Amino acid sequence: MMRSTTASVIAALLLGCGGSNVYKEPEGPIPFEPTRPDVGSPGTVTPYTGSDPVVLEAQMKLPTGVDLQRKVILRTCGPTNGVCHNQKEYPDLHTTGTFADAINAPCNLQPGTYESVYDRCERVGDSFNFGDKSFPAMELGWYEVIVGAFVEYEDDDIPPVDAAGLHLHFKDPVPLDRSRATWGTGTFLRKFVNAQGQVENLSFANYNTRWWVLEDGRHLYGEVHDYQAEDVEELQKVGIIQGDWNRNGHFGARENKGVPLLNPGKPEESYLVARLRGHMQGEPIPGTRMPLANQPPSVTDMLALMCWLEGLDSNATSWNLASPINYAGCSYSANPQALNLVGAGVTWRERVWPILKSSCGGCHGGTNPQAGLDLLSDGAWTRLRGVSTQNSTLKYIDAGRPEKSYLWLKLAGDGSTIGSRMPLDPLGSGSRSLPADQLDSIQTWILAGALEDG
Numbered sequence: 414m415m416r417s418t419t420a421s422v423i424a425a426l427l428l429g430c431g432g433s434n435v436y437k438e439p440e441g442p443i444p445f446e447p448t449r450p451d452v453g454s455p456g457t458v459t460p461y462t463g464s465d466p467v468v469l470e471a472q473m474k475l476p477t478g479v480d481l482q483r484k485v486i487l488r489t490c491g492p493t494n495g496v497c498h499n500q501k502e503y504p505d506l507h508t509t510g511t512f513a514d515a516i517n518a519p520c521n522l523q524p525g526t527y528e529s530v531y532d533r534c535e536r537v538g539d540s541f542n543f544g545d546k547s548f549p550a551m552e553l554g555w556y557e558v559i560v561g562a563f564v565e566y567e568d569d570d571i572p573p574v575d576a577a578g579l580h581l582h583f584k585d586p587v588p589l590d591r592s593r594a595t596w597g598t599g600t601f602l603r604k605f606v607n608a609q610g611q612v613e614n615l616s617f618a619n620y621n622t623r624w625w626v627l628e629d630g631r632h633l634y635g636e637v638h639d640y641q642a643e644d645v646e647e648l649q650k651v652g653i654i655q656g657d658w659n660r661n662g663h664f665g666a667r668e669n670k671g672v673p674l675l676n677p678g679k680p681e682e683s684y685l686v687a688r689l690r691g692h693m694q695g696e697p698i699p700g701t702r703m704p705l706a707n708q709p710p711s712v713t714d715m716l717a718l719m720c721w722l723e724g725l726d727s728n729a730t731s732w733n734l735a736s737p738i739n740y741a742g743c744s745y746s747a748n749p750q751a752l753n754l755v756g757a758g759v760t761w762r763e764r765v766w767p768i769l770k771s772s773c774g775g776c777h778g779g780t781n782p783q784a785g786l787d788l789l790s791d792g793a794w795t796r797l798r799g800v801s802t803q804n805s806t807l808k809y810i811d812a813g814r815p816e817k818s819y820l821w822l823k824l825a826g827d828g829s830t831i832g833s834r835m836p837l838d839p840l841g842s843g844s845r846s847l848p849a850d851q852l853d854s855i856q857t858w859i860l861a862g863a864l865e866d867g
């Protein structure tokens with residue numbers, strides 16, 4: 414019986430099969446190309462001479478991409494420092510090298526859950542076809558392996574939608590008999606560009622089993638006997654690319670222009686910026702906002718990031734992070750305050766909750782929030798009407814009375830509370846204080862009645 418996933422084919426592909434595109438060492442001295450585009454050597458940028466204090470501060474503190482990486486990126490999210498320990502989704506940005514690698518790199522490569530994949534990060538999926546020609550190669554939307562005890566279905570049974578086995582989901586209905594099982598070999602195909610520059614659809618794995626068409630015809634279920642479990646494991650190891658990774662019915666790569674982590678010349682279409690803001694061009698981004706559990710970037714930091722991205726040459730293939738950031742020529746220098754991540758106006762929705770979400774949400778959110786206090790998900794305002802776990806004589810927020818509001822006391826660090834001052838800061842001295850303007854806002858909001866709206 415033929416039933417194997419062809420890992421060797423992939424190996425052959427990676428090794429450049431046919432030998433036509435074998436890498437050759439350059440011979441002789443590497444030629445110096447004097448007309449090579451200048452990606453900016455230090456000193457070529459005219460400094461900003463205007464009067465906006467934020468621009469002046471950014472120019473002084475964060476003159477280059479190297480400073481931006483060291484002083485802003487590393488601080489806000491250093492995955493190796495353990496801050497992002499419970500957030501798989503963070504790309505590795507902890508050195509200037511890995512930061513530079515994020516330019517034009519695909520996003521969402523390691524999502525925490527499939528729901529947190531953004532449509533514009535989806536790539537063209539692998540395709541799948543079936544032994545006979547009536548089943549053309551179809552792009553795979555998503556797949557799932559449901560683990561469970563093997564159940565033998567009759568050919569003319571219709572297995573349940575969550576039957577243990579291999580489930581493939583397509584954009585369009587598959588051309589197979591819907592009333593009974595079909596035996597056959599399904600082949601997984603990926604597009605490769607060959608040495609001649611032509612796009613080829615090459616098979617990289619196959620799986621032979623009994624298949625049933627479920628639901629509306631776009632759901633193909635493949636039986637997995639115990640003896641086939643290894644084949645399916647192999648299949649998963651190959652890393653099948655799913656065109657509708659987040660399973661929402663939209664095939665991002667087909668429907669939109671994909672976006673990279675950092676988009677040279679286009680800060681507004683950089684996934685990293687969107688994750689800081691929670692939206693891209695007005696469209697909400699799935700997943701929680703970054704950075705969590707640590708100090709969010711200030712307006713100055715954001716200005717540096719946006720101006721640095723805007724100034725990167727979109728046609729280049731490598732970028733010099735030591736080049737000066739062009740603040741004078743940057744469109745964001747006209748109104749840096751618009752980059753404020755924590756909003757303006759002291760209201761719960763515009764100001765207070767954004768502060769709590771970005772400075773506290775990494776610990777006080779998710780399935781197991783610290784101290785049982787969830788400040789991140791919907792209903793946070795209502796939960797803050799309740800009493801503190803650490804001090805049951807006080808509510809988290811007592812409208813009009815900061816001195817009786819346990820959450821405020823934890824922020825003010827007045828010594829009367831149990832445990833540490835918030836936010837806890839595992840990177841630094843153990844805990845730290847929110848910036849004065851944020852503390853002011855929270856206090857003002859409590860004094861004004863801690864309203865949910867208004």
Ligand code: HEC
Nearest residue numbers: 706772773776783784801802803820823832833835836837
């Ligand atoms: C790095 C993780 C972390 C961050 C960030 C953090 N907390 Fe906490 N929080 C904890 C832990 C752990 C506890 C329990 C131990 C303690 O109180 O020291 C706690 C306890 C609390 C409590 C007491 C809970 C109760 O029921 O009495 C409050 C209130 C609180 N945090 C508010 C905040 C606020 C507001 C922020 C953001 C400004 C914040 N925390 C940021 C980890 C964190």
